[in-house]
Amino acid sequence: GRDFREIYAAPIAHMAARxxxxxxxxxLRLTLRGLPVANVVFAQFIRD
Incomplete structure (x- = not known):
């Protein structure tokens, strides 16, 4: 299988930059800043 970092490279980079x-x-883990918006972060990993 493919590594999730390859599949989700763009969302990971976007969220890491913020x-x-x-x-x-x-x-890959949430930061203290990411914890309050965890649902928004997790939604980036849901594929159609």
């Missing part, structure tokens, strides 16, 4: 997610220890 400080909503970060990559740490090989995992």
């Amino acid at each position: 400080g909503l997610v970060e990559e740490a220890e090989g995992h």
Whole structure:
């Protein structure tokens, strides 16, 4: 299979630039700034 970072590269970059997610220890995680808007962040990973 393909790596999720490849599939979702654009949304990850967009959210990381806004400080909503970060990559740490090989995992993508919400930042403190991203926690209050977690549903908005998660919605970026729902595909049609």
